[in-house]
Amino acid sequence: DAGITQSPRHKVTETGTPVTLRCHQTENHRYMYWYRQDPGHGLRLIHYSYGVKDTDKGEVSDGYSVSRSKTEDFLLTLESATSSQTSVYFCATGTGTYEQYFGPGTRLTVT
Amino acid sequence: TQLLEQSPQFLSIQEGENLTVYCNSSSVFSSLQWYRQEPGEGPVLLVTVVTGGEVKKLKRLTFQFGDARKDSSLHITAAQPGDTGLYLCAGLNTGFQKLVFGTGTRLLVSP
Numbered sequence: 001d002a003g004i005t006q007s008p009r010h011k012v013t014e015t016g017t018p019v020t021l022r023c024h025q026t027e028n029h030r031y032m033y034w035y036r037q038d039p040g041h042g043l044r045l046i047h048y049s050y051g052v053k054d055t056d057k058g059e060v061s062d063g064y065s066v067s068r069s070k071t072e073d074f075l076l077t078l079e080s081a082t083s084s085q086t087s088v089y090f091c092a093t094g095t096g097t098y099e100q101y102f103g104p105g106t107r108l109t110v111t
Numbered sequence: 112t113q114l115l116e117q118s119p120q121f122l123s124i125q126e127g128e129n130l131t132v133y134c135n136s137s138s139v140f141s142s143l144q145w146y147r148q149e150p151g152e153g154p155v156l157l158v159t160v161v162t163g164g165e166v167k168k169l170k171r172l173t174f175q176f177g178d179a180r181k182d183s184s185l186h187i188t189a190a191q192p193g194d195t196g197l198y199l200c201a202g203l204n205t206g207f208q209k210l211v212f213g214t215g216t217r218l219l220v221s222p
Contacts, residue, residue, distance in 0.1 A: 102153030
């Protein structure tokens with residue numbers, strides 16, 4: 001258990017509104033990741049970070065931005081939420097070897 | 112784009128039966144991981160296999176990495192209801208520190 005928390009755990013929002021999800025870790029892991037999980041698609045990488053202020057895009061980054069101002073926090077922002085962004089979002093951390101450790105997830109519904 | 116195909120997608124068996132889940136790709140991975148995910152929670156790492164042909168055992172679970180490092184299998188002996196969950200394979204491309212996830216196998220073990 002890498003000591004990863006996500007907030008909020010559940011959120012319902014309206015189309016067009018901005019939304020920010022927070023991931024907080026206590027393990028001082030260098031790498032942090034945001035994934036979304038949808039039926040039939042498994043887990044898909046949105047953005048990841050390899051250090052403070054160092055971020056890069058994943059395979060489904062359109063409509064999302066991230067920021068990492070401290071080692072322990074990684075924020076995911078939906079600039080203008082759409083119904084296609086209804087999903088379960090997972091944060092993960094890693095040390096740069098093989099393993100990744102996942103948070104409990106945030107269920108986001110965009111109406 | 113690297114893809115990992117898992118089969119079967121769903122598996123419903125009785126307690127005590129054996130089963131095998133497959134994870135296949137046309138791409139070579141430096142390592143492959145297996146995760147288990149329970150409803151409402153994030154994936155939890157079960158094992159990492161690194162060397163082609165490697166076999167790892169975790170109690171009743173046996174994991175194998177293909178010789179060419181393109182495929183893997185998970186075999187469960189004498190399945191128990193506690194094995195119920197979503198099993199995900201994930202391949203790591205070391206150069207990018209990013210995991211590619213399979214679409215998952217949902218296992219239900221009935222008493």
